[in-house]
Amino acid sequence: MGLERKDLLTIAALSADQIQLILTxxxxxxxxxxxxxxxxxxxxxxxVVNLFFEPSTRTRTSxxxxxxxxxxxxxxxxxxxxxxxxxETLVDTARNIEAMQADIIVLRHPSPxxxxxxxxxxxxxxxxxxxxxxxxxxxxxxxxxxxKEKKGHVSGLVVLIVGDxxxxxxxxxxxxxxxxxxxEVRVVAPPTMIPFGLEHFGVEVFYNLDEALxxxxxxxxxxxxxxxxxxxxxxxxxxxxxxxxxxxERLKLAKPDAIVMHPGPLNRGVxxxxxVADSNVxxxxxxxxxxxxxxxxxxxLLSGSGERSTLNE
Amino acid sequence: MTKKTGxxxxxxxxxxxxxxxxxxxxxxxxxxDVFIQDGNILxxxxxxxxxxxxxxxxxxxxxxxxxxxxxxxxxxxxxxxxGFEYKETIxxxxxxxxxxxxxxxxxxxxxxxxxxxxxxxKFMLAQGQExxxxxxxxxxxxxxxxxxxELADIGELVDAGCVAISDDGRPVMNSLxxxxxxxxxxxxxxxxxxxxxxxxxxxxxxMNEGMVSTELGMPGIPDASEEVMVARNLALADLTGVHVHxxxxxxxxxxxxxxxxxxxxxxxxAEVCPxxxxxxxxxxxxxxxxxKMNPPLRTDEDVQALKQGLVDGTIDVIATDHAPHALQEKQxxxxxxxxxxxGFETAxxxxxxxxxxxxxxxxxxxxxxxxxxxxLFHLPVGTLQPGTHADIVVFDPHEEWVVDxxxxxxxxxxxxxxxxxxxxxxxxTLVDGRIVYDAR
Numbered sequence: 028m029g030l031e032r033k034d035l036l037t038i039a040a041l042s043a044d045q046i047q048l049i050l051t052x053x054x055x056x057x058x059x060x061x062x063x064x065x066x067x068x069x070x071x072x073x074x075v076v077n078l079f080f081e082p083s084t085r086t087r088t089s090x091x092x093x094x095x096x097x098x099x100x101x102x103x104x105x106x107x108x109x110x111x112x113x114x115e116t117l118v119d120t121a122r123n124i125e126a127m128q129a130d131i132i133v134l135r136h137p138s139p140x141x142x143x144x145x146x147x148x149x150x151x152x153x154x155x156x157x158x159x160x161x162x163x164x165x166x167x168x169x170x171x172x173x174x175k176e177k178k179g180h181v182s183g184l185v186v187l188i189v190g191d192x193x194x195x196x197x198x199x200x201x202x203x204x205x206x207x208x209x210x211e212v213r214v215v216a217p218p219t220m221i222p223f224g225l226e227h228f229g230v231e232v233f234y235n236l237d238e239a240l241x242x243x244x245x246x247x248x249x250x251x252x253x254x255x256x257x258x259x260x261x262x263x264x265x266x267x268x269x270x271x272x273x274x275x276e277r278l279k280l281a282k283p284d285a286i287v288m289h290p291g292p293l294n295r296g297v298x299x300x301x302x303v304a305d306s307n308v309x310x311x312x313x314x315x316x317x318x319x320x321x322x323x324x325x326x327x328l329l330s331g332s333g334e335r336s337t338l339n340e
Numbered sequence: 341m342t343k344k345t346g347x348x349x350x351x352x353x354x355x356x357x358x359x360x361x362x363x364x365x366x367x368x369x370x371x372x373d374v375f376i377q378d379g380n381i382l383x384x385x386x387x388x389x390x391x392x393x394x395x396x397x398x399x400x401x402x403x404x405x406x407x408x409x410x411x412x413x414x415x416x417x418x419x420x421x422x423g424f425e426y427k428e429t430i431x432x433x434x435x436x437x438x439x440x441x442x443x444x445x446x447x448x449x450x451x452x453x454x455x456x457x458x459x460x461x462k463f464m465l466a467q468g469q470e471x472x473x474x475x476x477x478x479x480x481x482x483x484x485x486x487x488x489x490e491l492a493d494i495g496e497l498v499d500a501g502c503v504a505i506s507d508d509g510r511p512v513m514n515s516l517x518x519x520x521x522x523x524x525x526x527x528x529x530x531x532x533x534x535x536x537x538x539x540x541x542x543x544x545x546x547m548n549e550g551m552v553s554t555e556l557g558m559p560g561i562p563d564a565s566e567e568v569m570v571a572r573n574l575a576l577a578d579l580t581g582v583h584v585h586x587x588x589x590x591x592x593x594x595x596x597x598x599x600x601x602x603x604x605x606x607x608x609x610a611e612v613c614p615x616x617x618x619x620x621x622x623x624x625x626x627x628x629x630x631x632k633m634n635p636p637l638r639t640d641e642d643v644q645a646l647k648q649g650l651v652d653g654t655i656d657v658i659a660t661d662h663a664p665h666a667l668q669e670k671q672x673x674x675x676x677x678x679x680x681x682x683g684f685e686t687a688x689x690x691x692x693x694x695x696x697x698x699x700x701x702x703x704x705x706x707x708x709x710x711x712x713x714x715x716l717f718h719l720p721v722g723t724l725q726p727g728t729h730a731d732i733v734v735f736d737p738h739e740e741w742v743v744d745x746x747x748x749x750x751x752x753x754x755x756x757x758x759x760x761x762x763x764x765x766x767x768x769t770l771v772d773g774r775i776v777y778d779a780r
């Protein structure tokens with residue numbers, strides 16, 4: 028069974044079964060990362076282009092490593108924003124890349140819908156590595172993979188997302204993935220950071236972190252974007268930290284075996300206290316490790332290799 | 341066109357549109373012929389009584405049972421000249437207008453440079469004359485460069501031919517400046533037009549703030565962004581007693597606010613655009629930048645309220661907000677593409693949907709496109725009363741056609757209605773008794 032789609036643009040478009048397929052495939056690929064020779068030939072001769080219109084180190088590196096472990100050739104392409112100013116559209120840029128016979132284009136772009144727009148215009152597979160505030164599907168997939176790894180299952184867990192949901196593609200994709208897999212999802216943030224009508228998306232909205240933490244199995248912290256300050260969304264970092272920083276004392280309100288996640292990079296002392304980030308309840312580095320496996324699984328499935336048994340060569 | 345031979349006893353140009361149904365809102369509604377002498381309406385009736393109609397020199401135009409109405413009047417369009425001729429020129433805009441049945445169009449001042457002085461106004465008028473299609477009436481800026489600070493030379497603008505003032509697209513945010521503009525405009529008897537939008541509340545939004553924007557992760561424009569400025573303008577109309585014309589209303593509460601203000605007798609009028617009563621925010625779902633306009637497409641509830649506003653007279657006018665943009669601009673990502681759509685060539689069939697759906701009578705619908713806008717801006721058009729300009733649209737209200745943007749007369753093709761099958765086709769448009777568009 029394959030994924031049977033050209034692109035991976037959103038979690039919204041995936042069924043629970045398709046998410047499970049990706050997770051299962053990632054599980055079998057995770058072993059590769061533990062080998063002495065961390066490589067399988069699944070994508071040998073294929074070309075993967077990382078097309079990043081926003082600065083990113085960890086996501087781009089994760090995709091690059093994933094592609095290389097599958098033996099693909101990888102090109103990193105980070106057009107300066109000036110080429111957009113010059114009038115070249117995203118589709119022009121991408122068609123140039125496609126003309127170089129790219130098999131998979133991994134796109135990070137500041138505009139919502141950019142990946143969908145691109146996927147309509149090129150024959151290459153497109154993986155959305157984040158489009159504006161819209162979605163970041165591979166982050167959500169690696170998050171649910173990590174939850175499943177630590178908890179054995181996702182269904183029935185109480186998962187709390189803490190922080191600026193309104194401006195977060197990570198939150199949008201996670202809400203979709205977690206609800207599709209049967210988790211009970213809560214969000215907590217100042218009301219200025221909760222988007223219109225969020226309660227209709229199957230989540231419970233809180234404004235008080237202490238109340239929201241009670242009985243949670245998983246806590247996903249979002250990074251506070253400092254550029255949100257000065258736009259009347261928040262009074263100060265100080266007040267945000269006072270109300271929303273995950274401290275060891277607050278953590279006691281969650282279930283005793285709760286785990287803490289963060290997509291990185293951390294604002295230590297703002298949304299998460301160092302003693303939580305560095306404790307063994309934090310699975311932040313597992314998320315990074317799993318990110319490579321999940322991205323390998325996706326590229327493997329999208330390249331159509333799912334039909335062939337090249338995995339164990 | 342058939343022309344009878346023979347010697348004319350007069351040197352007049354005589355024209356008769358016969359065999360149509362004339363709808364001249366408030367005056368005529370029924371089978372009638374329209375008799376035109378030297379570009380002016382001489383008589384509308386059946387049978388015609390003027391002895392000249394027997395003259396052998398009369399040119400006969402057959403209307404085949406089609407609707408014959410005053411040429412449509414648009415109070416809100418962007419012709420892009422000077423400055424943005426790659427999007428549209430006054431000539432291409434005027435050609436697009438007459439293809440859509442519009443014979444009078446009022447163009448907004450957000451050109452480059454801004455129409456804040458007599459030289460630009462006169463240039464626009466001259467280009468309109470030169471194009472020889474629709475009548476072009478410029479709308480002057482409220483403030484210099486539309487920067488919202490110092491008043492433009494409004495007296496000079498009116499003297500040069502501006503019929504109203506507006507800082508459309510860059511609304512006057514400073515309420516004191518708006519108050520002074522209204523007071524100052526009082527001396528000239530012109531309406532002040534406001535695009536009601538609180539730019540702080542909009543905060544870079546690019547579509548309606550609602551369920552769809554939340555789902556798409558798109559920055560939203562709340563209803564309140566429009567409504568707080570509608571409320572401000574109503575209060576200022578009350579304070580100054582000057583006619584405020586509210587451009588392109590898009591929300592249910594805006595309609596309610598205007599309804600209440602009209603009930604109190606405030607000097608206020610309002611317009612709606614065909615796209616706002618035809619489609620909703622759902623059209624944005626596939627990131628179609630041709631569904632991006634300002635104000636944004638709202639919800640079905642708003643659409644119903646706008647229709648109700650048209651029915652009960654809260655909304656006086658249907659205006660196009662014709663806003664052409666080049667293909668390469670609309671090919672940008674949704675959030676970076678410019679706001680606006682081509683409006684002239686789809687406005688009539690979209691309005692006729694309201695008639696076919698039983699929302700408005702044909703006469704009510706045409707009133708919002710002819711007599712009502714002309715009266716609000718004191719324009720000598722919008723009727724077929726004897727003695728007025730023979731500006732006329734002839735259309736078949738039932739003919740179906742498919743909207744093909746590549747066939748637009750406009751220089752641009754940005755419309756969300758491409759591929760729609762619509763009902764109502766313009767057959768012929770006349771200005772001063774001269775055929776300026778002919779699709780018979």
